[in-house]
Amino acid sequence: xxxxxxxxxxxxxxxxxxxxxxxxxxxxxxxxxxxxxxxxxxxxxxxxxxxxxxxxxxxxxxxxxxxxxxxxxxxxxxxxxxxxxxxxxxxxxxxxxxxxxxxxxxxxxxxxxxxxxxxxxxxxxxxxxxxxxxxxxxxxxxxxxxxxxxxxxxxxxxxxxxxxxxxxxxxxxxxxxxxxxxxxxxxxxxxxxxxxxxx
Amino acid sequence: xxxxxxxxxxxxxxxxxxxxxxxxxxxxxxxxxxxxxxxxxxxxxxxxxxxxxxxxxxxxxxxxxxxxxxxxxxxxxxxxxxxxxxxxxxxxxxxxxxxxxxxxxxxxxxxxxxxxxxxxxxxxxxxxxxxxxxxxxxxxxxxxxxxxxxxxxxxxxxxxxxxxxxxxxxxxxxxxxxxxxxxxxxxxxxxxxxxxxxxxxxxxxxxxxxxxxxxxxxxxxxxxxxxxxxxxxxxxxxxxxxxxxxxxxxxxxxxxxxxxxxxxxxxxxxxxxxxxxxxxxxxxxxxxxxxxxxxxxxxxxxxxxxxxxxxxxxxxxxxxxxxxxxxxxxxxxxxxxxxxxxxxxxxxxxxxxxxxxxxxxxxxxxxxxxxxxxxxxxxxxxxxxxxxxxxxxxxxxxxxxxxxxxxxxxxxxxxxxxxxxxxxxxxxxxxxxxxxxxxxxxxxxxxxxxxxxxxxxxxxxxxxxxxxxxxxxxxxxxxxxxxxxxxxxxxxxxxxxxxxxxxxxxxxxxxxxxxxxxxxxxxxxxxxxxxxxxxxxxxxxxxxxxxxxxxxxxxxxxxxxxxxxxx
Numbered sequence: 001x002x003x004x005x006x007x008x009x010x011x012x013x014x015x016x017x018x019x020x021x022x023x024x025x026x027x028x029x030x031x032x033x034x035x036x037x038x039x040x041x042x043x044x045x046x047x048x049x050x051x052x053x054x055x056x057x058x059x060x061x062x063x064x065x066x067x068x069x070x071x072x073x074x075x076x077x078x079x080x081x082x083x084x085x086x087x088x089x090x091x092x093x094x095x096x097x098x099x100x101x102x103x104x105x106x107x108x109x110x111x112x113x114x115x116x117x118x119x120x121x122x123x124x125x126x127x128x129x130x131x132x133x134x135x136x137x138x139x140x141x142x143x144x145x146x147x148x149x150x151x152x153x154x155x156x157x158x159x160x161x162x163x164x165x166x167x168x169x170x171x172x173x174x175x176x177x178x179x180x181x182x183x184x185x186x187x188x189x190x191x192x193x194x195x196x197x198x199x
Numbered sequence: 200x201x202x203x204x205x206x207x208x209x210x211x212x213x214x215x216x217x218x219x220x221x222x223x224x225x226x227x228x229x230x231x232x233x234x235x236x237x238x239x240x241x242x243x244x245x246x247x248x249x250x251x252x253x254x255x256x257x258x259x260x261x262x263x264x265x266x267x268x269x270x271x272x273x274x275x276x277x278x279x280x281x282x283x284x285x286x287x288x289x290x291x292x293x294x295x296x297x298x299x300x301x302x303x304x305x306x307x308x309x310x311x312x313x314x315x316x317x318x319x320x321x322x323x324x325x326x327x328x329x330x331x332x333x334x335x336x337x338x339x340x341x342x343x344x345x346x347x348x349x350x351x352x353x354x355x356x357x358x359x360x361x362x363x364x365x366x367x368x369x370x371x372x373x374x375x376x377x378x379x380x381x382x383x384x385x386x387x388x389x390x391x392x393x394x395x396x397x398x399x400x401x402x403x404x405x406x407x408x409x410x411x412x413x414x415x416x417x418x419x420x421x422x423x424x425x426x427x428x429x430x431x432x433x434x435x436x437x438x439x440x441x442x443x444x445x446x447x448x449x450x451x452x453x454x455x456x457x458x459x460x461x462x463x464x465x466x467x468x469x470x471x472x473x474x475x476x477x478x479x480x481x482x483x484x485x486x487x488x489x490x491x492x493x494x495x496x497x498x499x500x501x502x503x504x505x506x507x508x509x510x511x512x513x514x515x516x517x518x519x520x521x522x523x524x525x526x527x528x529x530x531x532x533x534x535x536x537x538x539x540x541x542x543x544x545x546x547x548x549x550x551x552x553x554x555x556x557x558x559x560x561x562x563x564x565x566x567x568x569x570x571x572x573x574x575x576x577x578x579x580x581x582x583x584x585x586x587x588x589x590x591x592x593x594x595x596x597x598x599x600x601x602x603x604x605x606x607x608x609x610x611x612x613x614x615x616x617x618x619x620x621x622x623x624x625x626x627x628x629x630x631x632x633x634x635x636x637x638x639x640x641x642x643x644x645x646x647x648x649x650x651x652x653x654x655x656x657x658x659x660x661x662x663x664x665x666x667x668x669x670x671x672x673x674x675x676x677x678x679x680x681x682x683x684x685x686x687x688x689x690x691x692x693x694x695x696x697x698x699x700x701x702x703x704x705x706x707x708x709x710x711x712x713x714x715x716x717x718x719x720x721x722x723x724x725x726x727x728x729x730x731x732x733x734x735x736x737x738x739x740x741x742x743x744x745x746x747x748x749x750x751x752x753x754x755x756x757x758x759x760x761x762x763x764x765x766x
Binding site: 004011014015016020023028031032043056062064067085086088090097099104111117126173 | 203206207244248251252253254263264267268271272274275276279322324325333334335337338341342370374377382385386389390393394395396397398399400401402404405407408409410411413415416417418419421423424425439440441444445446447450451452453455456508509511512515516517518519520521522523524525526527528529530531532533534549550551552554555556557558648649650651653656673674675756759760763764765766
């Protein structure tokens with residue numbers, strides 16, 4: 001056993017150093033170089049800019065929308081909500097009082113907006129990351145009448161926006177990117193009913 | 200449950216079955232030490248590494264030497280990572296200016312990544328600098344995976360070789376697996392992930408003003424390069440706290456699918472490699488069949504439970520399956536499938552929060568781990584764990600029908616059975632012992648977020664995940680305390696190395712035996728009867744041991760949930 005140990009010492013130390021350099025430095029740095037060259041937009045977080053060139057968010061990452069004139073996002077357990085430095089789910093169990101206490105007022109809010117039938121589940125549940133960029137088409141369409149009312153646009157135009165922005169996938173569920181949808185919404189009201197946007 | 204959901208699950212299984220042979224062939228070339236096309240580029244690197252470390256790759260090692268070299272290498276790697284984490288505050292590559300990682304958290308994390316567990320008591324974005332992620336953690340993702348596959352090769356040689364002490368050379372196995380399998384695949388996967396929207400930069404935080412005028416800090420980093428090996432090496436340690444649920448780690452349904460395939464692909468290939476190594480590929484297919492039966496059963500149960508949804512929420516006027524803790528772009532089916540894949544395979548990455556699954560939906564991931572991570576399992580660890588069960592299965596079959604226990608040409612005798620029982624007994628003893636302790640002492644009870652049986656499930660899940668070297672969590676548990684960091688660290692170490700050493704001893708003992716050709720008196724280890732026996736042994740040993748603990752946790756939780764009784 002002693003001989004086994006002494007024969008292992010040099011390879012163990014040298015291999016640790018060599019692999020640390022190869023896998024811990026060369027590999028990630030080379031990948032960074034390749035990524036920055038081939039896909040600079042994605043490698044730097046898929047940032048979205050407005051007409052003036054100001055960064056307004058990332059197309060991949062969710063951001064909070066709470067105003068009535070926008071499609072509102074799901075509840076978020078990331079920090080105080082959509083915190084990019086504190087991703088997290090709620091981790092509440094299915095029969096937890098805290099979960100019920102959170103969901104109840106959210107359902108009541110949708111009822112007050114005039115949502116008649118069952119509320120789509122993703123609209124009142126927190127995502128895994130707290131940074132979910134999407135809504136289900138049902139959760140977006142539920143909000144269409146409110147948005148049309150607040151913005152003074154025909155509800156069908158809002159629904160068409162949702163349909164246009166819906167991304168289908170056979171490997172996952174159909175979803176709508178909320179940031180893209182809300183940016184489309186802003187251009188829509190700006191073009192059609194200028195001045196009708198209440199602030 | 201939807202047509203699309205079942206299509207996803209069946210497509211996943213179909214693609215894996217198609218990959219078993221090609222991947223298995225590549226692994227077999229590495230097992231044999233054959234030259235591959237990649238040697239033209241990476242051969243000089245391999246030879247350079249041997250020369251600098253003073254290694255003769257052709258020197259064969261007995262099981263003790265193989266074990267000592269493997270253990271010392273892992274111990275030094277662990278110390279290296281501990282140092283990197285402690286010194287984080289003074290090292291470069293730290294754009295957020297984070298302080299050094301604390302003592303007990305560094306202890307826990309260094310063991311965790313060495314043991315291929317990647318349990319994370321911390322949130323990555325608020326704890327680890329870019330350099331710590333790369334130099335401290337990414338290297339373990341490669342090397343703990345390579346160690347696992349090397350150990351599987353050693354056991355394969357035990358079955359395949361005759362009357363020898365030699366079971367291979369640890370350094371040659373580990374280096375070849377890293378250079379000719381993991382690294383090239385990760386380069387390709389990293390480029391795919393970046394193209395799909397996973398960041399890869401050395402920059403830190405970007406401040407943005409949102410459409411509503413609020414401020415949002417977006418953290419970037421070298422995410423893609425870690426993501427690739429995190430899945431392929433069944434490590435599971437995320438760059439971000441939310442792991443593969445985070446849109447920067449897993450931005451689309453397609454990346455999600457590729458991540459799930461990455462988790463399983465090497466483990467599936469190894470079953471074929473085993474068959475080839477022992478001279479009958481049907482032996483490998485028999486193992487894969489048993490694994491796939493258990494996998495499909497688990498997937499069906501979780502998918503059904505999650506699609507049925509949470510009756511507590513339904514009574515509030517909410518419609519749909521259980522979406523608490525899940526991402527919309529994946530939905531129910533892809534989240535349920537991911538949870539079963541990651542716990543069957545000892546990966547531990549999550550794309551949805553298991554803590555918020557329905558009680559039964561969350562029980563399946565827990566049960567998968569309690570079976571010993573042998574349904575595909577961790578890279579290498581899955582197949583060597585499975586072969587321990589196979590040794591017990593031929594022994595039990597021998598007792599039942601009065602035949603001499605033999606497996607793939609080797610007589611299974613008292614020594615092998617004792618060692619296999621020793622390795623398998625580690626799991627229930629440590630999991631149940633540590634869970635019981637934490638359910639009575641104050642520092643243990645301080646951990647759970649949820650009350651009632653679900654809180655007990657959080658503790659049980661944590662120790663199951665640690666000992667099984669999985670690393671996923673019922674993440675409501677506050678684990679970043681001296682108590683949990685220390686105890687979970689010990690649990691991970693026991694769960695990895697207290698299984699490996701008896702397993703290598705079996706490899707050594709088998710290699711020394713002579714070949715016993717199959718005869719009319721042998722119990723056939725291919726075909727339906729054998730597959731059924733394997734599934735039975737795994738379920739009886741795993742299932743019966745843990746059933747009482749499951750009754751206290753998820754099953755009690757389920758009964759409360761369907762009665763609408765809150766806690």
